[in-house]
Amino acid sequence: MRTIRIGSGAGYSGDRIEPAVELAEKGGIQYLVFECLGERTVALAQQARMKNPDGGYDPLLEERMRAVLPLCAAKGIKIVTNMGAANPLAAARKTAEIAKSLGLSSLRIAAVIGDDVLDACKDGDLPIMEFDGTIKQLGNRLLSANAYLGAGPMAEALEGGADVVITGRASDPALFLAPMIHAFGWAMDDWNLLGQGTVAGHLLECAGQITGGYFADPGFKDIPDLARLGFPIGEVSEDGSLVITKVEGSGGAVTAQTCKEQLLYEVHDPARYIQPDVVADFSQVKVEEIAKDRVRVSGGRGSKRTPTLKVSVGYVDSFIGEGQISYAGPGALARGKLALEIVRERLKLTGVAASELRFELIGVDSLHGAQLSAHANEPYEVRVRVAGRTENLSEAVRIGNEVETLYTNGPAAGGGASKSARDVVAVASVLLPRELAKPSIQFVGG
């Protein structure tokens, strides 16, 4: 039976680069996937594209491509990535330019375009899922609308001979499903195979999170050599059978435990993990260690895809102002609490218009709130944090200022104040009838 090996070279846009090089060099892989596009990133990238029509793709595209293209070209490893962000075509052109400069001008680069569905969403004035309102009601705060495309167009690009496939918004598991569909000719209505392929893609998409990253807990869950964490490889066979492993000799570990944690990561109802190509069912999945750093994952299934695609809508939500300052030594906690009281009163006295405020002590209650931290021991040092939401930047600036002025006006011995104010580009979702997204492929170079 035919088997392919797919490497996962990045779990987010800023991820380490050398584990991907290690995969290309020693992983025995035929496909290298880079998942680099967070929920909000495409909206930020759209803003960048508005400023520069040739921009709007992943800022690390050049560095990643330079690092892996020579090895991938030499070994015939195909690359699939969503580093196109808001401008896959510009990313493909840039990649072709990089390939040429490396003496690899025969590489065929494909851009998958058509995830930008802003016009279709506006025409339909679709309702927003997270809060009451519609696309049109966002008015000029609306920045972008990108549909989560499925694996089809990427598989088609591979079919057309692409060495590198660059997409914008696509479902993360679909980046991995595409090589499987291409290599094995899986039918786009074989729901069980697509469901099991989605299990593979879902397990691989966060790279180091299945090889021991986001996992270690000393004394309970120990993982060796995290500084040299190896990224994962999925060995997938024609019938969907799957083994998760990693490069021999790299850091980290692939165990039943790391696979189980990642299986449920960002999953709601495990029986209905809704993807563009299939509704995957993880509820019957089995996980079995078959050798050191080799785990067999079986039992993924699926049912018919939904008639809609999820669309990520980027919009300017509000502004956030923040200030921090630290206290340490005897009485640090009391001084930190006093500082919070002072800022709370100052924001009222000076009439700062905030719709939401947080007053907290880093080291005490900033992560889990008052109830869960109620019985903690007194820390040696605390860091005051005040954050608030405002309607404009100048109000947001005033919040950080009220923390900073604690230097000369607040409790004794406050140090290391910092402040920031920023606009908040947030993401909401709508469901678009799938026929309204019209993806297409454009080849560059080769």
Next chain:
Amino acid sequence: MTKLREIAHSRTGDKGNTSNISVIAYHEKHYPQLLEQVTPERVKAHFKGVVEGEVVRYELPNISALNFVMTGALGGGVTRSLALDAHGKSLSSALLDLEIENDLDL
């Protein structure tokens, strides 16, 4: 009494304003205790003040795991939250601090 941390491991994920926390038994023999003692009601009470919405539990007996889906848990949503940990990634550690009745063979 013992802590959940002794018998299970956990990971948090985020989508919008919803957090999910997996609770996975180290050994399948402890899965019945998870089922019995780590109820959605207890989880909701544990996260009082953090989770504003509902807590729904899904069961995965094949991997001896539970999945808790908590709505209204991420300060209005990961991309707009004022919280230091906007993704709620640290919430799994809070859940592992839950107390479990200790008639277990650890």
